Amino acid sequence: MRILLIGVGHWHTPLYLAPLLEQPGIEISGVSDPDIAVARRYGEQLGCAYATSPGELRSGKRPDLAFVLGRHGDMATEVAALIDEGIPFVVEKPAGLTEAEVRDLAAKASAAEIFNAVPLVFRSSGFMSAIRGRAQGEKLLYADFKFIAGLPSRYHDAGCGWVFDRRQSGGGVLVNLGVHFIDLFQRLTSVDGVRCADARLANLQGEGDVDDYASLTLANGDRFCRVETAYLYPAPGGVFDMHFSARTEAHYFRTTGPGVIEISDMKGRRETIDGSTTNMPIYPLFVAEVIDHLRNGGRPVADLGDMANVMKIVDDAYRIGGV
Incomplete structure (x- = not known):
């Protein structure tokens, strides 16, 4: 399973990355962040592609799952692009700046039948x-x-x-x-x-x-x-x-x-x-459940x-x- 991490400058990135690296059959295929120095640091650490724009990374190896972190104001745009491309995703809270923004994304993800999870x-x-x-x-x-x-x-x-x-x-x-x-x-x-x-x-x-x-x-x-x-x-x-x-x-x-x-x-x-x-101790369980549910057709614990x-x-x- 190829994993794309978007907005790796987010403070929660280590909480996802550590349990992801412990999962069997996982490849971090790319990382992005608006700050190229942050993207490079993670890319070199993980031995994967890195960029300031996740679009550059999606056009290469298509990810099987994306984790959307980063700035809250960027989340809706990133999630909408993933829905359009049919890529399952996890998006950090709050997934958008207002209820209307998040509600619109939820409707689009549901209509497209895209797996999506939110770490509540x-x-x-x-x-x-x-x-x-x-x-x-x-x-x-x-x-x-x-x-x-x-x-x-x-x-x-x-x-x-x-x-x-x-x-x-x-x-x-x-x-x-x-x-x-x-x-x-x-x-x-x-x-x-x-x-x-x-x-x-x-x-x-x-x-x-x-x-x-x-x-x-x-x-x-x-x-x-x-x-x-x-x-x-x-x-x-x-x-x-x-x-x-x-x-x-x-x-x-x-x-x-x-x-x-x-x-x-x-x-x-x-x-x-x-x-x-x-x-903090619950994130490894959350990551493991996301991987398992995506692989086996289960529903996420929480969604958009x-x-x-x-x-x-x-x-x-x-x-x-x-x-």
Whole structure:
């Protein structure tokens, strides 16, 4: 299987590349990035073709699968070209700058019957697995997701300063991190019923013109969810100030530390289990599932239609809360 990586300057590239190189029968056929120095560095490291434009690489060895990373403002153009050429793809969040842009891509991919996947990886987390396993069929009453990541400097260190330019990124921490938890509430309740009841967004550290703090209240009928994300924690990449909790009809779930989940029932019985609570350990599973599903005709865990549903709430939150 020949793999094309588009926009390899993205900070998530290593999370895809390492598990891809461990998959049997995989060839990285080309890498692209608007910065030729970045493209060259990856191309030489991998011994593959490199260019500033992925179109140059698609005209050579046709890839069997493309991973679209890079700047958010470039994603829709790259995805549309892949759909036109019938090339299956994975596209990083948010896949476009607005719901309308992503919804249009989802419709085109569906009409063309093109395999497409979006890494809404928290769907496969240990926290969600615990809820599915212990509270199957139970109504969700309340959920709370707090995920405070490292400082904005980490994006500059990765060469991704465009993140702080709304014209190129579409937004800040809400677009990069908050989307995961909007998706989880939609999964735990229903897509159609979820609305943004309140939003408070701020640029606390003066980086560009995007939010580095976002707090949303989501509602679905009489069920509520709080989502809080930020770039405020002075810690290295992969270390977070985080707390998740969810109450169903008969159980209460909460994280008590990285990789640790406590499950309580209404009689006060408590059990602690191990399970992934952050996103980084889930990427190898995501990559393996994409390869397997593409090879064997399976459906992706999440696709552009799911991303469009999330972006509807994101657009509403920006209208309500501003920055």
